[in-house]
Amino acid sequence: MNFRLAQVIVDVPSRETDRPFDYSIPKSMQGWIEVGSRVGVPFGHRTVQGFVVSLKKDSEMDSARIKPVAELLDLVPPLPPDLVELAEWMSRKYACSMISSLQAMIPAALKGKAERYISVAEQEKENYGDSADSLFVMQPLLTGEEEEIVTYVKASGSVTLDHLNTRFPGQAGIIKGLISQGVLSEVQLIKDKVRKKMVKTVAATVSGNEAEVALSSFTAQARRQKEVLQFLLEVGIPLSLQEVLSTLRVTAGTVKKLEEKGYAVIEEVEVFRDPYQNRRFKGTEPLQRTPEQDVVYSRISAALDDRTFGTFLLHGVTGSGKTEVYLQTIERCISSERQAIVLVPEISLTPQMVERFKGRFGSKVALLHSRLSHGERYDEWRKIREGKVQVAIGARSAIFAPFRNLGLIVMDEEHETSYKQEETPKYHARDVAVHRARQHGAVVILGSATPSLESYYAARSQVDDKFAPVLLEMKQRPSGSHLPAVHIVDMREELRDGNRSMFSRALHAGIASRLERGEQTVLFLNRRGYSTFVMCRTCGYVAGCPECDISLTYHQKSNNLRCHYCGYATPAPSVCPECGSEHIRYFGTGTQRVEGELAKLFPGIRVVRMDVDTTSEKGAHEKLLQAFREKKGDVLLGTQMVAKGLDFPDVTLVGVIAADTALNLPDFRAAEKTFQLLTQVAGRAGRHQLPGEVFIQTYMPEHYSVVHASGHDYDSFVREELKYRKGLHYPPYSKLILVTLSHEKLPLLLRMAENFAGDIRLKAQRLGWYGNLDRFSSEALDIMGPVASPIPRIKNRYRFQCMVKYRGSMDVVGLVREIALTTHHNLRDSSLQISIDVDPQMLM
DNA sequence: AGCACGCCGACT
DNA sequence: GTCGGCGTGCTC
Numbered sequence: 123m124n125f126r127l128a129q130v131i132v133d134v135p136s137r138e139t140d141r142p143f144d145y146s147i148p149k150s151m152q153g154w155i156e157v158g159s160r161v162g163v164p165f166g167h168r169t170v171q172g173f174v175v176s177l178k179k180d181s182e183m184d185s186a187r188i189k190p191v192a193e194l195l196d197l198v199p200p201l202p203p204d205l206v207e208l209a210e211w212m213s214r215k216y217a218c219s220m221i222s223s224l225q226a227m228i229p230a231a232l233k234g235k236a237e238r239y240i241s242v243a244e245q246e247k248e249n250y251g252d253s254a255d256s257l258f259v260m261q262p263l264l265t266g267e268e269e270e271i272v273t274y275v276k277a278s279g280s281v282t283l284d285h286l287n288t289r290f291p292g293q294a295g296i297i298k299g300l301i302s303q304g305v306l307s308e309v310q311l312i313k314d315k316v317r318k319k320m321v322k323t324v325a326a327t328v329s330g331n332e333a334e335v336a337l338s339s340f341t342a343q344a345r346r347q348k349e350v351l352q353f354l355l356e357v358g359i360p361l362s363l364q365e366v367l368s369t370l371r372v373t374a375g376t377v378k379k380l381e382e383k384g385y386a387v388i389e390e391v392e393v394f395r396d397p398y399q400n401r402r403f404k405g406t407e408p409l410q411r412t413p414e415q416d417v418v419y420s421r422i423s424a425a426l427d428d429r430t431f432g433t434f435l436l437h438g439v440t441g442s443g444k445t446e447v448y449l450q451t452i453e454r455c456i457s458s459e460r461q462a463i464v465l466v467p468e469i470s471l472t473p474q475m476v477e478r479f480k481g482r483f484g485s486k487v488a489l490l491h492s493r494l495s496h497g498e499r500y501d502e503w504r505k506i507r508e509g510k511v512q513v514a515i516g517a518r519s520a521i522f523a524p525f526r527n528l529g530l531i532v533m534d535e536e537h538e539t540s541y542k543q544e545e546t547p548k549y550h551a552r553d554v555a556v557h558r559a560r561q562h563g564a565v566v567i568l569g570s571a572t573p574s575l576e577s578y579y580a581a582r583s584q585v586d587d588k589f590a591p592v593l594l595e596m597k598q599r600p601s602g603s604h605l606p607a608v609h610i611v612d613m614r615e616e617l618r619d620g621n622r623s624m625f626s627r628a629l630h631a632g633i634a635s636r637l638e639r640g641e642q643t644v645l646f647l648n649r650r651g652y653s654t655f656v657m658c659r660t661c662g663y664v665a666g667c668p669e670c671d672i673s674l675t676y677h678q679k680s681n682n683l684r685c686h687y688c689g690y691a692t693p694a695p696s697v698c699p700e701c702g703s704e705h706i707r708y709f710g711t712g713t714q715r716v717e718g719e720l721a722k723l724f725p726g727i728r729v730v731r732m733d734v735d736t737t738s739e740k741g742a743h744e745k746l747l748q749a750f751r752e753k754k755g756d757v758l759l760g761t762q763m764v765a766k767g768l769d770f771p772d773v774t775l776v777g778v779i780a781a782d783t784a785l786n787l788p789d790f791r792a793a794e795k796t797f798q799l800l801t802q803v804a805g806r807a808g809r810h811q812l813p814g815e816v817f818i819q820t821y822m823p824e825h826y827s828v829v830h831a832s833g834h835d836y837d838s839f840v841r842e843e844l845k846y847r848k849g850l851h852y853p854p855y856s857k858l859i860l861v862t863l864s865h866e867k868l869p870l871l872l873r874m875a876e877n878f879a880g881d882i883r884l885k886a887q888r889l890g891w892y893g894n895l896d897r898f899s900s901e902a903l904d905i906m907g908p909v910a911s912p913i914p915r916i917k918n919r920y921r922f923q924c925m926v927k928y929r930g931s932m933d934v935v936g937l938v939r940e941i942a943l944t945t946h947h948n949l950r951d952s953s954l955q956i957s958i959d960v961d962p963q964m965l966m
Numbered sequence: 967a968g969c970a971c972g973c974c975g976a977c978t
Numbered sequence: 979g980t981c982g983g984c985g986t987g988c989t990c
Contacts, residue, residue, distance in 0.1 A: 127990095129990090130990080132989085132990090133967090134967055134968080134989080135967060136967060136968095138987095138988080138989085139967085139988095139989070142990090143989075143990040144990045145990060146990090163990085164989095164990090165968095165989055165990080166968070166969065166970090166988065166989040167968080167969050167970065167988095167989085168968070168969070168989095170967095170968095170989095187990055188990055189990060
């Protein structure tokens with residue numbers, strides 16, 4: 123069966139080119155080009171990279187315009203067919219282009235760009251021979267400048283256009299002219315960002331008797347060569363040239379001579395860059411399962427053995443041993459010749475985590491994380507594609523690990539927002555995982571101590587037939603250790619009693635006593651609260667939107683308060699509307715401020731500060747934690763990153779500076795995120811012999827997210843939170859699509875945004891979808907806005923957004939995409955950008 | 967996105 | 979007269 127045509131998605135990010143283009147497959151590439159192949163194709167006036175998404179037999183129609191594939195870029199297609207299918211699904215689900223979906227699936231190293239190579243045209247060489255001095259005869263029509271360039275190109279054979287441009291600056295026009303005259307010719311080839319790493323190896327070609335003869339044949343002068351051969355014979359396996367040179371202190375010339383005599387061969391072989399090659403990992407054995415773990419393990423194992431698609435939501439308290447369950451189910455999966463993907467939030471891809479998996483599975487594991495170089499990442503990825511490993515661990519994008527026979531996908535901390543990509547393609551790894559597992563008949567485990575409401579609701583109600591996980595629970599800690607005592611500190615009381623510091627008296631005393639006893643403290647600051655909101659320091663009143671039940675954002679420029687959902691605005695009050703106090707002000711605090719205050723209150727205190735500023739350097743994260751572990755600091759102060767998976771034996775106090783900073787963000791998930799974080803943080807203290815204590819400072823001590831986090835009570839929290847969500851028709855009781863329009867000209871943008879929202883409304887009405895979500899019906903759709911985006915201008919472009927909120931299984935994404943397309947088409951102005959975020963996580 | 971084509975203003 | 983400004987339209 124010979125396919126003659128390849129349908130190719132080209133690497134040109136525009137709406138008009140977001141469809142397959144047909145190319146003929148040259149004889150030489152037939153059989154090699156498959157679905158998922160990466161190719162170089164002529165496109166317009168240049169060559170671009172593309173991906174083959176399907177193959178066709180010859181079609182008689184429109185054959186005249188069809189060009190051939192220029193180049194096949196990899197011997198093995200980088201994408202197996204199921205990933206191409208997944209890309210199609212992603213593009214539909216998230217309203218993004220095919221090329222962006224495909225690009226997200228391969229390592230950045232393979233984002234090839236065309237390189238233009240220039241050489242002297244063939245007929246020119248033939249006509250005028252090869253000798254340089256015949257040039258003046260041959261080109262009477264060429265100017266001196268032109269001649270100089272041609273001579274240069276001829277002498278070097280083939281040069282890149284870039285090189286030629288730097289060698290002959292300001293003469294780009296002349297070079298272009300020579301190409302169009304046919305004197306010079308141009309070839310475009312796709313060049314990858316990294317090459318495979320090659321290493322030279324040396325091996326002896328003789329052995330036994332032959333070797334004896336060879337060794338005795340060396341003269342005294344060639345004694346170094348003799349040493350090399352002896353060494354090679356002793357070792358008996360090929361060695362890297364580098365190794366031979368450094369151990370014997372000989373030069374490459376010596377080895378080369380040996381090769382010339384035929385006693386050895388030097389070969390170039392490709393190697394994998396292994397970022398962990400110099401590290402030894404202590405092997406670990408599976409632990410004895412607790413009864414709880416055993417129940418969970420058997421349920422999942424049964425599903426694995428069935429080899430049919432299934433999803434589990436594993437709700438286990440911090441320290442209940444979820445990781446051990448993962449490890450053992452992975453073991454079971456790979457022992458049946460199938461592979462497993464483990465997804466973790468980037469932030470928890472810590473050395474401890476790595477050690478645990480490497481310790482159990484050793485070289486069967488590939489690690490994909492953002493700190494790897496392009497080359498290292500590419501190599502880890504190739505180990506997966508070539509079947510050299512059975513387990514892939516990584517952040518979000520590891521869901522695209524090119525395994526061919528997936529059996530299990532584990533998603534740890536499934537509630538983490540980092541699983542949603544904020545750039546195009548704006549996919550959620552959880553949904554992609556479920557779809558991929560379905561393709562492979564694989565099992566998904568979503569694990570968390572504080573599951574997302576979406577997952578928990580789906581598991582509880584079994585309502586969504588596409589994704590209804592089976593709920594599994596683990597409520598005990600195998601170690602028998604107790605969850606720490608959590609104290610809520612009312613900061614309003616502190617102020618009333620005259621304490622204006624950011625530390626309550628209780629926390630202050632706590633830190634002081636830890637300093638005395640030589641124990642350690644972790645202080646947590648929620649960075650998400652950095653944006654400003656208005657709050658009364660006397661009574662805790664927070665300005666909220668009357669329509670949306672969400673706190674308002676303070677805008678300094680206009681001195682008013684605004685709602686990001688409905689556009690409501692009101693002047694900023696100077697006294698509290700609730701209690702009349704003048705202590706009303708906008709809030710916001712940073713780690714630096716806390717550090718400064720600590721230094722003032724506790725002279726000589728050693729603070730390890732972890733935030734974006736101090737951890738931007740490679741490895742800084744690990745270094746800071748190591749320093750704290752070695753007790754080079756009394757206090758570890760940081761944001762999110764101190765909350766995750768850390769385990770220090772001497773930490774007996776955890777303080778949350780301001781629990782409610784995130785609560786007041788204009789985000790309907792504010793309570794959920796606060797609860798998750800507080801629960802996470804509270805799990806940090808007292809994990810070992812020393813008992814732990816947690817202080818949560820807050821201005822809203824009665825808020826249910828704070829109360830239930832302090833009681834380690836997930837169920838009660840969820841009950842209240844679902845009530846709130848249901849009342850306002852937020853997920854999981856509805857689905858959201860956030861559409862952001864941007865343009866340089868504000869009036870035009872505003873008009874377009876109004877038009878867009880109007881068109882959606884109109885079309886939805888015609889389809890019978892439109893209507894208030896309050897009405898009793900399984901299908902309803904509402905569109906809010908347009909309103910100015912939380913960041914109203916980025917890079918000189920104004921931004922407006924609309925929020926589509928709906929219930930039912932209608933293809934609303936399709937509708938939004940269609941209207942976006944026509945809006946664009948009608949305006950004929952390519953500078954209008956419309957970005958669509960399906961299931962948005964960040965609403966500000 | 968590029969890149970060429972094409973139609974109007976400041977220069978040798 | 980021509981060089982070159984960037985609007986518009988196409989890419990199998």
